[in-house]
Amino acid sequence: MAATDTPTHAVVRVQGVHKQYETDAGPQPVLQDVSLSVTQGEFVALMGPSGSGKTTLMNILGCLDTPTAGRYWLDGQDTTALDSDRLARLRNRFIGFVFQGFNLLARVSLLDNVALPLLYAGVGRAQRRARAAQLLKRVGLERYADYMPNQISGGQQQRVAIARALANTPKLLLADEPTGNLDSHTGRDIMVLFGELNREAQLTVILVTHEQDIARFANRLVNFIDGRIAYDGPTQEYVPHSELAHT
Amino acid sequence: MIFSLLREALRAMASNRMRTFLTMLGLVIGVGAVVLMLAIGQGAQTLVKQAIESLGSNLFIVFPGSSSAGGVRSGSGGASTLTVFDAQAIAELPSVAGAAPLYSGSAQVVYAGANWNTRITGVTPSYFEVRGWRVEQGYALADGDVRAMARIAMLGQTVVRQLFGDESPVGKTIRIKNAPYTVVGTLAAKGQSYDGNDQDDTVLVPLTTAQRKLFGASFPDSVRYILVQTHSDAVMESAERSMTALLRERHRLPPGTEPDFMIRNLSAAADVQAQTTEVMSIMLGAVASISLVVGGIGIMNIMLVSVTERTREIGIRMAVGARRTDVLLQFLLEALVVSVLGCLIGVVLGVGCAYLVAQTAGTVVVVTLTSVLLAFLVAAAVGVFFGFYPARKASLLKPIEALRYQ
Numbered sequence: 001m002a003a004t005d006t007p008t009h010a011v012v013r014v015q016g017v018h019k020q021y022e023t024d025a026g027p028q029p030v031l032q033d034v035s036l037s038v039t040q041g042e043f044v045a046l047m048g049p050s051g052s053g054k055t056t057l058m059n060i061l062g063c064l065d066t067p068t069a070g071r072y073w074l075d076g077q078d079t080t081a082l083d084s085d086r087l088a089r090l091r092n093r094f095i096g097f098v099f100q101g102f103n104l105l106a107r108v109s110l111l112d113n114v115a116l117p118l119l120y121a122g123v124g125r126a127q128r129r130a131r132a133a134q135l136l137k138r139v140g141l142e143r144y145a146d147y148m149p150n151q152i153s154g155g156q157q158q159r160v161a162i163a164r165a166l167a168n169t170p171k172l173l174l175a176d177e178p179t180g181n182l183d184s185h186t187g188r189d190i191m192v193l194f195g196e197l198n199r200e201a202q203l204t205v206i207l208v209t210h211e212q213d214i215a216r217f218a219n220r221l222v223n224f225i226d227g228r229i230a231y232d233g234p235t236q237e238y239v240p241h242s243e244l245a246h247t
Numbered sequence: 248m249i250f251s252l253l254r255e256a257l258r259a260m261a262s263n264r265m266r267t268f269l270t271m272l273g274l275v276i277g278v279g280a281v282v283l284m285l286a287i288g289q290g291a292q293t294l295v296k297q298a299i300e301s302l303g304s305n306l307f308i309v310f311p312g313s314s315s316a317g318g319v320r321s322g323s324g325g326a327s328t329l330t331v332f333d334a335q336a337i338a339e340l341p342s343v344a345g346a347a348p349l350y351s352g353s354a355q356v357v358y359a360g361a362n363w364n365t366r367i368t369g370v371t372p373s374y375f376e377v378r379g380w381r382v383e384q385g386y387a388l389a390d391g392d393v394r395a396m397a398r399i400a401m402l403g404q405t406v407v408r409q410l411f412g413d414e415s416p417v418g419k420t421i422r423i424k425n426a427p428y429t430v431v432g433t434l435a436a437k438g439q440s441y442d443g444n445d446q447d448d449t450v451l452v453p454l455t456t457a458q459r460k461l462f463g464a465s466f467p468d469s470v471r472y473i474l475v476q477t478h479s480d481a482v483m484e485s486a487e488r489s490m491t492a493l494l495r496e497r498h499r500l501p502p503g504t505e506p507d508f509m510i511r512n513l514s515a516a517a518d519v520q521a522q523t524t525e526v527m528s529i530m531l532g533a534v535a536s537i538s539l540v541v542g543g544i545g546i547m548n549i550m551l552v553s554v555t556e557r558t559r560e561i562g563i564r565m566a567v568g569a570r571r572t573d574v575l576l577q578f579l580l581e582a583l584v585v586s587v588l589g590c591l592i593g594v595v596l597g598v599g600c601a602y603l604v605a606q607t608a609g610t611v612v613v614v615t616l617t618s619v620l621l622a623f624l625v626a627a628a629v630g631v632f633f634g635f636y637p638a639r640k641a642s643l644l645k646p647i648e649a650l651r652y653q
Contacts, residue, residue: 064566064647085570091646092568103563103650107262119251122570164567 010073011171011204012038012061017070019056019227030056031067032227040171041202043195045215045235048224055176057224058208062095063087075171092120096165100177102157103150109163110136110160111145117167135163139193155186162193173197175207179214191217212240249580252573255482270549271589273542274630277620278453278593279600280535284450285552285618286601288610290526295524297518301437301446305344305483306514307475309490312507327469328498328507331454334473336493338373342486346480347374348470350457356450358410365406367423367450369457385417386433394452396460400428403447404436424461428452456522473532476524483512536625542589543629550582550637562649563642582634583627588624623638 019031031053038044046054059065060072063079071080075094079087096117097103104113115132123131136142139159141152149157158178165173175194177188195217199206209215221238223231231238260267311328334348350369355362371393375382383404392399400421407416437446458464477486487510494508552560554645561574569577578589598619 059647062566064650085572088565088568088570088573091566097566099650103559103566105563107559108258116564117567119255120564120570120573122248125251167570 009039010037011042011075012036012206013073015071015073017057017060017067017072019053019060019065019068027187029147030227031060034227034229036222036229036232038204038206040183040204041198042220043198043205043218044207044220044222045218046206046208046222046224047210047212047215048230049210052224053227054208054224058174058176058206060099060170061206063090088120090138092117093168094171096167096170096173096177097164098158098161098165098173098175100180102149102154102161102181104157104160104164104197106149108174109146109148110141110152113149113160114163116164116165121168131167132163136160138166153184153186155189158182158186158190159193162190162197166197171204173203173205175205177208177210179209179211184213187214249576250579253584254495256584259581260578260584265551266553267585270546270585271592273540273545274589275540275593275596275625276585277535277539277542277589278597278626280538281532281601281622281625282594282597282614282619283604284531284535285528285622286597286612287604287610288524288531289535289613289615289618290605292521292523292528293613294611295327295517297438297520298440299514299520299521302440302513302517303474303476304514305477305480305485306377306512307477307487307490308511308513309333309475309494310474310511311469311472311548312505312509326478327465327562329473330466331466331470333494333497334467334470336497337473337490340486340493342477342482342489344476345373345377346476347371347474348454348472349374349474350454350464350469350471352457352462354423354461356406356410358416358419359392360393361410363406363409365403365448365450367457369454369461370451371454374451374474375473377383380437381435383433383435384415385430387432388451388453393455395453396455397453398426398428398456398460398493399431399453400545401432401434401451402430403434403449403451405445406450407433409471417500419456423450423452426460439522480514483514487512539622539625539629542626543633546582546585546630547633547637550578550634553581554578554641555635556653558644558649559643561644562646562652565644565646566650572643574644575638578638578641579634582630582638586627586630586634589630590623593626595624597622 013037014034017031018029019035020027020029034057046058048054056065060067063074071078073079074090077090079090082090105116107233111129111132114135115128118128118131133142133145136145139162141159141163142154144152144156149160173194179190182190191214194205194207197203205217207214215221216235221231221233221235222229223238287466309329314502331348334346337343338346348371348588351366353364354367355364370388372387372389373385374380382401385401388399397438400423402416410416410421411419416433419430420427421430422428434447434451440446450462458469459467475486475490477483490510491506495506500506566573598614601614604610
């Protein structure tokens with residue numbers, strides 16, 4: 001029954017998702033009745049002020065967190081009832097993460113950082129290194145393969161993180177404030193790279209940001225206010241509240 | 248996969264050498280202590296075993312009882328109730344392999360300018376079999392020498408050293424109580440007895456010579472004691488019973504009276520000694536094992552700190568697809584590698600210290616493969632046991648919380 005409701009071309013399908021955190025002051029709702037569908041090849045920006053629930057949704061989409069209620073299909077597969085091993089496998093094969101703080105392993109070479117998802121996919125060492133070298137080349141850092149993360153700039157580290165996210169040719173690239181720790185020029189370069197990946201490989205990209213300039217790189221914008229979706233449509237047609245106030 | 252995880256573990260260890268070293272230290276000391284203590288214990292056991300073997304196996308010693316003259320009683324061995332014929336009769340018993348009658352005393356032995364006070368023992372040829380004592384040079388005294396009351400002597404190695412130095416004593420003449428004796432042979436070195444006497448500090452002469460010429464026994468055929476060897480350990484008890492019965496009959500003792508002889512089981516006394524050293528060596532091992540456990544707790548401590556310190560790393564690994572088992576295995580492997588390396592260093596340290604102890608204290612230490620393997624296996628088990636809890640803790644982290652951890 002549910003299968004007929006689930007179009008297979010939707011990489012991400014979220015239906016009636018609620019999320020609340022238990023705090024000392026009682027349950028704190030973060031997401032309320034969120035439904036969202038993203039088809040393959042879309043480039044979506046999740047926007048909203050801090051505390052609006054965009055990062056929480058991102059974590060649920062990334063199978064790092066589970067919703068309190070509601071269901072989530074990743075590439076047609078219902079993730080609601082999966083155990084931690086299955087979720088780990090989904091993260092490994094279907095999802096690539098890019099974080100605000102890069103999250104590279106500090107004492108590990110760039111090449112081995114990029115190869116890390118391949119390790120958990122059970123790929124042999126020689127193949128891992130070959131694939132990682134290829135990915136480093138794609139992000140223009142092939143010369144730095146043996147460097148440690150602290151020997152390169154922030155922008156370069158984020159490129160390495162993107163290369164790592166692409167290791168297992170995922171269906172979905174999730175980026176949480178990927179330019180948050182970078183200057184605007186470097187941030188723009190990173191966004192250009194996301195755009196390229198989205199167009200070239202029909203890679204679905206979902207990006208969390210609070211910057212209007214960054215969101216403009218996406219085709220579609222989803223705006224969150226107080227745990228609910230306030231706007232979901234083309235980026236060009238979105239009018240922020242601050243600008244509304246001026247008209 | 249396992250090899251990749253092992254590589255990860257090695258890399259994690261290499262990237263924080265100080266922490267790795269501190270983790271290992273406990274086990275290094277623990278394993279070192281176990282190996283060293285077992286070596287010392289084994290060494291003591293070996294010494295005792297050698298001493299017991301030098302005594303001869305399955306031995307009884309039969310003493311005469313005490314004598315009483317005017318109300319004053321002598322100690323055991325004071326009476327002259329045992330004779331050469333008792334020894335001959337005992338030797339006929341089916342469970343007995345041999346019986347050696349002895350007559351001994353102390354005397355000054357002189358050769359050229361040197362003299363030496365030593366124990367002179369009159370023996371029969373059966374003595375060499377019962378004691379398992381070999382002849383080093385020359386030949387052993389024979390039945391004919393005993394019958395002839397020959398003035399010949401055989402020297403223990405200590406006496407040879409004291410009187411002759413590097414000179415060969417065979418064929419030379421020594422003087423005992425001012426009478427000349429020809430040295431016909433020397434005895435192989437036996438070392439210390441289990442109760443600490445130098446067994447090589449001795450001179451052997453024919454039994455009859457000692458009885459009649461050297462010490463003037465009160466009865467011509469009386470002996471100081473008889474050494475009896477049985478065929479095997481199993482017949483010791485029955486041999487003791489039949490000897491008692493035989494001697495009571497020969498000495499015509501009415502039933503119910505005190506015997507005029509005493510039988511001591513030498514092997515039993517030696518066994519007690521062996522058991523004592525065994526207990527000592529077990530105790531040494533047990534005390535050292537405690538340090539092994541403490542070392543294991545050290546591993547757990549540092550691993551727990553390490554898990555907390557690397558929470559973010561664990562989060563990253565989980566985000567890119569590490570399963571709980573992968574994380575568990577990685578930390579378990581780290582604990583195992585640390586333990587195994589610590590063990591190897593500990594074994595080397597323990598063996599090194601054992602030889603150092605052997606050199607400086609001059610005792611015997613024995614490092615056996617079993618003790619090394621034992622320490623090794625126990626330490627590896629300790630590593631896994633104490634590494635499991637931190638590893639499990641790491642694997643149970645929620646990815647989202649681990650990633651957020653600062």
